[in-house]
Amino acid sequence: MLGFLNFTLTDLLDIVMVAVIIYLAFRWIKGSNAINIFIAIIIVLLVQIVSSALGMKMLSSILGTLIDVGAVAIIVIFQPEIRRFLNNIGRHAGDSLEKRPMLRRLLVKTEVESVDAKSVTSIAQACQEMSEQKTGALIIIRHKDLLQSVIDTGDIIDAEISSRLIMNIFFKNSPLHDGAMVIGDNRIIAARCTLPITERTDLPARLGMRHKAAVGISEQCDASVIVVSEQTGKISYVKGGDIKTVDSINKLKLLLSEKSE
16 A cells, blocks of 8 residues: 555655646736635645545546546636736747747748837837827837737738827727827838736735736737826836836837847
């Protein structure tokens, strides 16, 4: 019965790898609604392992059946987290390709330019004026991810970037002011786009739907997102699910320049 105490190096490696996987999974879903379910699943798995090792056949059989049936349910429950996890794996793989130009040229056909210095200045100027006027805005600057599924939800603009055009689009009486603007290739690609809302529960209550949408899209792609609050006029920069308050236009220019190189 105590045969499970015969510990080998392989067993140690197995435990370490499982622990790492559990830790990474916990990090990915931390702050989401699924965290309590995740903890419950870990407890059930631990109880099943212990009951099986101790020869508690009935309890082990019941928990084993529960785990088998629950496997499909887990995929459904954790669908947003699984998608985010796979997106991040793909993003890190893309970063690795950057270090191997020849391999990248073979695998990646499309190169996307984000925004140049002139475009950065126009975007920053528009954000500054909208901030002063407390005009709400949500601007996505795409990088490697083409965001075609997001663009398809809005209206195609395909115009040169200018601070005046950006402000006109987000003007409160404009039919295009609701939703997000997508910028890439030094052009305003689309406006009035619909974005996914983050499921995180650890965000400050003061953040509105624009901020939650900005976090939501940044969790799923490598885009940089700018939010201008309609209530406070404050400018926020969102990347990879992280929100930074921008206290100066020069700081915004620096952030956009760094991410567009």
